[in-house]
Amino acid sequence: MSELNDKNNLNVIRYLKKTAGEFPDRKAIITRQRKKVHSITFQSLWDQADAFSMALKENYIYPGDRIILMIPMSVELYITLLGVIKMGGVAVFVDPWVSHKQIASFCSFAEPRGYIGIGKSHLLRLLEKKLLSIPLTITTGLRLFRFPAKFSFNAMLNKKGAGDIFAAKMDDPALITFTSGSSGIPKGANRTHGFLSSQYLALNHEFLYDTKDIDMPMFPVFALNNIADGRTSVIPDMDFRSVSSINAEVIYDQIIKNQVTTSTASPPFFDRLAELVIKKCIGKFPIRRILTGGAPVSDVQLQKWRKAFPDTEIEIVYGSTEAEPVSHISLEKRFEITGQNNGENKGYCTGIPTSFLESKIIRIVKGPVEFKGSWNELELKPGEIGELVVSGNHVCKDYYNNPEAVRESKIIASNGIVWHRMGDTGFFDEHNNFWMAGRVHSTIIRNKEIFHAxxxxxxxxxxxxxxxxxxxxxxPDPETGERLILVIYTAQNYLKKDDIMQKIMGAGYEIDDVILTKKPLPVDPRHNSKIDYQELRSLILQRGVL
Structure with a gap:
C-alpha cells in the first residue's frame, strides 16, 4: 500500500517519497550564494533526508523531541528539516529578524534536544547558558575538533538511511515557529502533520500549477509545498531579513538562467523587480504568475506592477502563519471591484475566503474573547466592520506551552472547534469578499468613535x-481617549501640514495632528512592508516627532 493511502500515517514526508519516485532526476531545490550554484534532485533529497534521519536516531533523538533549526533557506535546510520530520522529531524555527537575546530566549523555551545551524548561529548558543546543555549539536559550517558543534552536517550523511517513516497522527507536531508574543512569553505556532497536509491540499486547490512550472518562493511553506508536489524551487539569492534591499539584478539573473515561471514573495520583492524592469526597459517579463502577501498592497503598487509585468497573472494572497491561505484576489478583479465603489473608501479587498475555511466577523475586542455558548453576542452582519476569525483544518489550533497566547488569539466554541483571530479588522460585502480596514491593535478610539488606521x-x-x-x-489622551495622528514620510517639500489636515478632515476623518518626516517609518521585520504601529507610537511618545 502506498504511504499516501495509509490513513494510519499522516507524516508529511510521504509526499517527498512519492515525488522522489515519480521525478528522481528532477531538481528539487536550486540555490545561489556568492555566485555559487548548488542544487539537489528529488531522489537525492529523499536519500539524504533518510540518511540524516537515521543519524538523528543513532544519536538518541526520539519522536516528539524538538530540534532547533538555525539555517537559512537552502539545500541544507530542507535535508535537515525533512530528516527531522521523517523520524518524528519536531523542527523548531525562530524568526531571524528578532534580537539575539530573544532568539536565545525562544530557543531555551522550546526545551530542545538538538541544535542545528550555520557556524555563527552556534556562537549565540555558546553564549547562552541554558543552551549549553543541549545533547546534540550540528553545524553546517566549518568544524575544528568539537567546535562550534559536536558534529558536522556532512558527517550526518555518511550512512545510508533505512527508508522507514515515523507513523505520525493528525495532531502530532511537525513544525513550531516562534515569534514574539504580546505578553512577552515566546509564541510558538504549533503546525501538526494534519495541519501541513491540509495546508498542502488548500494551496493546491487555490493555486494551480503546470507540471513543468519552476517556482521562486521567498516563503519556506511554499518551498515545502513545491517539494510535496514535485516542483523545482529556485531560492532567491537575498538576505531574507531585509526584503526591501534585495539586489533585483541578481534575482532577475536567477529567473532568466533557471527559467522561473512562477514566484511567491512579499510586496517589496516585486517592487524592486518592477523598478528594475521599468528602469532597464526590459521587454517581456518571463514569469507567468506572481503571488504576493504578508502586507496590504496598494492600488498604486499594483498599477506599477501591471506596467512592469503586463502579461503576468498577479494574485494578492491573504493569510497568516496560523492560517494560509485565507483568501486571494487577482489584480484585475480587485481593480474591477474597487472601481464599483464610486470613490468610497472601503479598505483593501482581499477576495472571498477559501471553501476550505469557515469565517466570521466579530465585534472588535482588545483582549481575550470568551465564547459564551452562542455567536449572537459576537458576530456582526455583512457590511459591519469587526475582526475576522477563521476555522478549518489548515488553521493552527494552539501554541507551544503557551496557554496565554491561546487565550489571546483563539476562540474555542462550545462544540470544541477552535477559531483563530486574524487580528485584522474589516467587513464582508454582499458577495462575501473580505475588505480589510486595519488591525485590532491599531484601531483608534477617539471620543468614543472608532477609526481604522x-x-x-x-x-x-x-x-x-x-x-x-x-x-x-x-x-493616549486623557480627554478624548486617543488622539488621531497622521504621520507622513516623504522626500517632497510641497506637502503642507495645514493643507493635509484640511483635506483629510474634508474626507470625513477628524485628525488631531500631522507629523511630516524625512525618515522612513518603522516596518515589520518579516516583510519590510507593514507599518510597525507599536514602534511608531513609542517613537512619537518618546520624541514627539520622528
Missing part, C-alpha cells in the same frame, strides 16, 4: 500621491 491611510494616499509612507496612529 488603513482607511485613514488609504484616504490620505488618494489625496496626496507623492507620499512614500503614511500611517494613522492613536496616541
Amino acid at each position: 488603513q482607511l485613514v491611510e488609504q484616504a490620505a494616499s488618494e489625496l496626496f500621491d507623492r507620499m512614500d509612507q503614511v500611517a494613522a496612529v492613536g496616541i
